[in-house]
Amino acid sequence: MHWGMVIDLRRCIGCHACTVACQVENKLPLNERWNKVFTVGPEGEFPLVTSHFLPRPCMHCQDAPCVDGCPTGASQRRPDGIIIVHGERCIGCKFCMLVCPYGVRQFAAEKGIVQKCHLCYERLERGEMPRCVETCQLKARHAGDLDDPGSEVTALIKQANARPLYPYLGTKPSVYYIFP
Amino acid sequence: MAGNIEVKKAACYFCHMNCGMLVHVEDGVVKKVTGDPEHPFNQGAQCPRGASAIDHLNHINRVNYPLKRVGERGSGNFKRVSWEEALEDIAARLKKYKAEYGAESIATAGGTNRTDDWARRRFFNLLGSPNVVHTSPVCWIPNFLIETAIYGWSAFDPEIMGSRCVVVWGHNPGASYLPEMRGLLEAREKNGTKIIVIDPRYSETAARADIWLPIRPGSDCALALAWLNVIINEELYDADFVENWTVGFEELRERVQEYTPEWAEAKTWVPAERIAMAARTYATSRPACIQWGVATDQLGRATSAVAQARAVLRAICGNLDVPGGDVMPGPHPTFITDVEMELNELLPEEQRAKQLGADRFKLSTWPGYKLLNEQLQRVWGKGLPAEWMCEASPPVLWRAILTGKPYPVKALIVLADNPLSSYANSRLVYEALNKLDLLVVMDYWLTPTAALADYVLPAASWLERPVLTTTYGVSDWLIASERAIQPLYERKTDYDFWRALGIKMGQGEYWPWQTNEEVFQYRLESLGYGLETYEDFVRGVRFDFAPREYYKYLEKGFATPSGKVELKSSILETLGYDPLPHYVEPPFSPEATPELARDYPLILIAGGGFMPFFHSEHRQITRLRLLHPEPRVAINPELAQKLAIKEGDWVWIETPKGKVKQRAKITTAVPPGVVQAERGWWYPEKGVKDLFGIWESNINVCLDDDPDTCDPACGSWCTRTILCRIAKVEG
Ligand code: SF4
Ligand code: SF4
Ligand code: SF4
Numbered sequence: 001m002h003w004g005m006v007i008d009l010r011r012c013i014g015c016h017a018c019t020v021a022c023q024v025e026n027k028l029p030l031n032e033r034w035n036k037v038f039t040v041g042p043e044g045e046f047p048l049v050t051s052h053f054l055p056r057p058c059m060h061c062q063d064a065p066c067v068d069g070c071p072t073g074a075s076q077r078r079p080d081g082i083i084i085v086h087g088e089r090c091i092g093c094k095f096c097m098l099v100c101p102y103g104v105r106q107f108a109a110e111k112g113i114v115q116k117c118h119l120c121y122e123r124l125e126r127g128e129m130p131r132c133v134e135t136c137q138l139k140a141r142h143a144g145d146l147d148d149p150g151s152e153v154t155a156l157i158k159q160a161n162a163r164p165l166y167p168y169l170g171t172k173p174s175v176y177y178i179f180p
Numbered sequence: 181m182a183g184n185i186e187v188k189k190a191a192c193y194f195c196h197m198n199c200g201m202l203v204h205v206e207d208g209v210v211k212k213v214t215g216d217p218e219h220p221f222n223q224g225a226q227c228p229r230g231a232s233a234i235d236h237l238n239h240i241n242r243v244n245y246p247l248k249r250v251g252e253r254g255s256g257n258f259k260r261v262s263w264e265e266a267l268e269d270i271a272a273r274l275k276k277y278k279a280e281y282g283a284e285s286i287a288t289a290g291g292t293n294r295t296d297d298w299a300r301r302r303f304f305n306l307l308g309s310p311n312v313v314h315t316s317p318v319c320w321i322p323n324f325l326i327e328t329a330i331y332g333w334s335a336f337d338p339e340i341m342g343s344r345c346v347v348v349w350g351h352n353p354g355a356s357y358l359p360e361m362r363g364l365l366e367a368r369e370k371n372g373t374k375i376i377v378i379d380p381r382y383s384e385t386a387a388r389a390d391i392w393l394p395i396r397p398g399s400d401c402a403l404a405l406a407w408l409n410v411i412i413n414e415e416l417y418d419a420d421f422v423e424n425w426t427v428g429f430e431e432l433r434e435r436v437q438e439y440t441p442e443w444a445e446a447k448t449w450v451p452a453e454r455i456a457m458a459a460r461t462y463a464t465s466r467p468a469c470i471q472w473g474v475a476t477d478q479l480g481r482a483t484s485a486v487a488q489a490r491a492v493l494r495a496i497c498g499n500l501d502v503p504g505g506d507v508m509p510g511p512h513p514t515f516i517t518d519v520e521m522e523l524n525e526l527l528p529e530e531q532r533a534k535q536l537g538a539d540r541f542k543l544s545t546w547p548g549y550k551l552l553n554e555q556l557q558r559v560w561g562k563g564l565p566a567e568w569m570c571e572a573s574p575p576v577l578w579r580a581i582l583t584g585k586p587y588p589v590k591a592l593i594v595l596a597d598n599p600l601s602s603y604a605n606s607r608l609v610y611e612a613l614n615k616l617d618l619l620v621v622m623d624y625w626l627t628p629t630a631a632l633a634d635y636v637l638p639a640a641s642w643l644e645r646p647v648l649t650t651t652y653g654v655s656d657w658l659i660a661s662e663r664a665i666q667p668l669y670e671r672k673t674d675y676d677f678w679r680a681l682g683i684k685m686g687q688g689e690y691w692p693w694q695t696n697e698e699v700f701q702y703r704l705e706s707l708g709y710g711l712e713t714y715e716d717f718v719r720g721v722r723f724d725f726a727p728r729e730y731y732k733y734l735e736k737g738f739a740t741p742s743g744k745v746e747l748k749s750s751i752l753e754t755l756g757y758d759p760l761p762h763y764v765e766p767p768f769s770p771e772a773t774p775e776l777a778r779d780y781p782l783i784l785i786a787g788g789g790f791m792p793f794f795h796s797e798h799r800q801i802t803r804l805r806l807l808h809p810e811p812r813v814a815i816n817p818e819l820a821q822k823l824a825i826k827e828g829d830w831v832w833i834e835t836p837k838g839k840v841k842q843r844a845k846i847t848t849a850v851p852p853g854v855v856q857a858e859r860g861w862w863y864p865e866k867g868v869k870d871l872f873g874i875w876e877s878n879i880n881v882c883l884d885d886d887p888d889t890c891d892p893a894c895g896s897w898c899t900r901t902i903l904c905r906i907a908k909v910e911g
Pocket of ligand 3: 025058130131133
């Protein structure tokens with residue numbers, strides 16, 4: 001079992017519902033966002049322009065620099081591939097934030113620890129989809145088992161040639177994007 | 181289950197989609213709000229507004245009790261009073277105005293459908309005043325009415341899923357109606373549906389189009405006419421349909437000869453060849469549909485001309501009421517629709533004649549309503565609601581309040597509206613509101629308009645009220661949703677308000693249903709489900725989609741005087757308008773007002789929805805505001821460089837009417853000669869004494885609503901093509 005996500009950038013229209021739903025679900029302070037959505041473009045000269053949006057949760061890297069770099073073992077890779085932060089072990093040294101090439105980790109000042117997207121593993125365990133997947137009106141986000149050749153996510157990755165963001169970093173992300 | 185946990189099937193009311201929501205309520209407290217997977221629109225999803233519903237429900241700035249002004253108007257000093265005291269005083273004053281100046285001296289203003297509009301109309305019909313206004317002239321109604329004049333209902337239900345080509349015209353569902361946007365993308369993925377987007381700006385939706393026509397703002401009419409020219413001259417129309425089901429085709433053919441693609445190229449800035457290519461794509465991909473978009477309802481005097489040309493286009497291409505085309509849903513056959521609740525028949529003829537603006541904007545007021553309804557009754561058995569479709573003109577109302585002509589207007593009840601931010605010419609609106617003897621505002625918040633009120637009444641929002649979605653009773657389906665909780669504090673629904681005030685005004689016998697649920701139950705009884713309560717209906721039935729019928733005209737004919745599609749419209753002719761499609765230049769443009777263009781050389785688009793806000797709402801929801809903290813005006817890099825404006829600079833946007841500032845967003849989404857400002861901006865954090873900063877960035881300050889510039893048939897004012905100049909804010 002290897003949980004992963006596919007985000008279809010042909011569909012995402014940058015509404016930020018995933019950002020907001022994630023905040024509400026995880027009771028985050030207003031300025032902490034585990035899933036930022038970036039605007040790319042428009043590029044080119046009017047009217048020959050292109051643009052798209054890029055939601056960016058934690059990539060759940062299988063060779064995760066944040067896990068390797070964590071001095072206390074607070075950052076861990078679960079057997080199902082989800083990278084989590086044990087709040088009670090985190091000392092807030094922010095080293096993981098430094099080494100995460102995707103910039104998805106956030107310092108939760110009022111708790112003094114680092115937090116980030118945990119792929120809603122508690123929801124997954126209850127048989128629910130991650131909150132951001134559930135909330136996306138455009139059905140741009142999909143979560144599932146990357147190890148299962150019959151799952152929706154593996155099918156999407158094959159069909160649409162999905163690839164991770166910056167694969168050359170070599171961190172083996174579990175989040176794949178279908179680029180427009 | 182632990183505690184008292186219930187899951188309620190509510191409906192979001194933060195935009196028109198009314199997405200289905202599951203609300204987890206524990207001992208009367210809302211704990212969680214998620215999308216309802218069984219709901220056909222959102223299928224379990226939410227947009228950012230829906231996802232933050234609890235922030236709205238429990239926001240510390242909500243108005244929770246009736247407030248009465250103490251001290252000067254606009255001083256922002258209010259004291260808490262009881263509902264009883266407020267209603268008693270309001271009713272006494274309304275009676276006084278009615279006795280002294282006539283019922284027409286009392287008016288009401290509404291905005292985007294967030295209320296049981298029929299209840300407002302019922303109250304006003306019983307009161308005897310025809311002066312109900314809405315933002316209707318700039319939202320949907322001109323299209324609806326022109327189409328109804330031409331083919332007897334509006335073809336507003338495009339069947340995207342079965343369509344081979346969808347035209348998205350002046351519409352950006354990618355930032356406004358997300359479920360609709362999903363439908364478009366899915367249609368393309370599954371069926372290869374072509375998407376043609378017509379928008380001067382590179383919008384979220386344009387970015388996904390197969391063909392994007394970046395027209396000059398406001399030149400939509402030229403484009404539609406050129407399409408007609410190409411389609412007729414190249415004989416791409418549906419000859420059978422034209423032959424059997426239309427009148428006036430020969431006159432139409434003659435009329436459109438002058439509107440060649442080359443002619444349109446000069447008007448639209450789109451190459452003639454591209455115009456022709458898109459016309460061919462549309463006409464030869466059958467079935468095709470054209471989605472309604474709000475932009476063309478906001479072109480001032482050019483508004484209904486666009487609707488007319490486009491309606492004719494749909495018809496001759498054989499797309500009316502066919503599967504995958506532009507379906508005319510008609511009214512729901514069995515349940516009691518809005519118009520049947522309004523009691524329009526009780527408004528005396530002499531009072532109808534006094535409706536402000538009815539002497540000039542004839543299609544959207546009583547004269548047009550009467551002509552249309554005669555036809556609709558005959559064919560559909562039901563007419564259109566007067567609410568939205570038969571309204572006084574807001575610009576005329578403001579002027580009547582200010583001048584006392586043609587008669588004095590003393591009182592205004594505002595509900596689901598914030599006129600200072602939602603109507604053009606905000607300074608004039610401000611003066612008018614100040615001149616009133618009585619201003620009553622029912623809202624969730626102290627808005628800039630509420631700050632001027634004599635009474636501010638606390639409104640229940642969607643978690644606190646049931647919602648019966650019927651598209652004003654002009655579509656053949658309904659969706660029922662229940663309240664999650666009873667209203668908190670002393671909030672009430674608009675139905676409760678109109679009923680309570682109605683009873684005080686002596687209308688008691690007409691308000692027999694005590695609650696929203698009771699009246700909804702009454703409206704649904706004729707569906708024949710025989711359920712005990714409204715909640716049972718929501719739990720057990722929830723949706724009623726009348727079986728989809730196509731080609732209804734084969735049996736019924738079209739609801740027009742000839743029974744056919746009137747390409748040359750007899751109803752428009754009777755009302756004194758050009759019965760054939762024709763070109764109208766919007767009121768402000770380099771072509772229409774060259775003298776003005778010398779000083780104000782840029783074209784301003786002063787509208788367009790953007791996430792995460794809806795109209796002027798939601799600025800106080802911090803979670804959302806942080807995503808979009810300030811207003812932004814889109815400026816092309818070339819123009820920005822010329823004016824030494826950098827990303828993020830505050831920029832003055834100035835027209836002869838006034839100036840406001842917004843932050844520069846440098847982007848190639850707009851061409852160099854065009855800027856697009858965001859609408860609806862006020863600053864809830866700025867405090868009541870400053871009217872919440874309503875003069876700072878509210879683009880409506882810059883817009884004119886002179887009735888002479890408004891659409892002659894429907895009274896629409898112009899927001900989408902204005903002349904302006906911009907400059908960096910110094911210091
Ligand atoms: S909710 Fe969906 S469409 Fe909206 S920003 Fe997130 S991924 Fe994109
Ligand atoms: S994206 Fe960053 S935080 Fe997430 S697993 Fe990779 S390195 Fe760690
Ligand atoms: S998976 Fe869960 S935690 Fe991660 S971004 Fe989505 S909602 Fe947030």
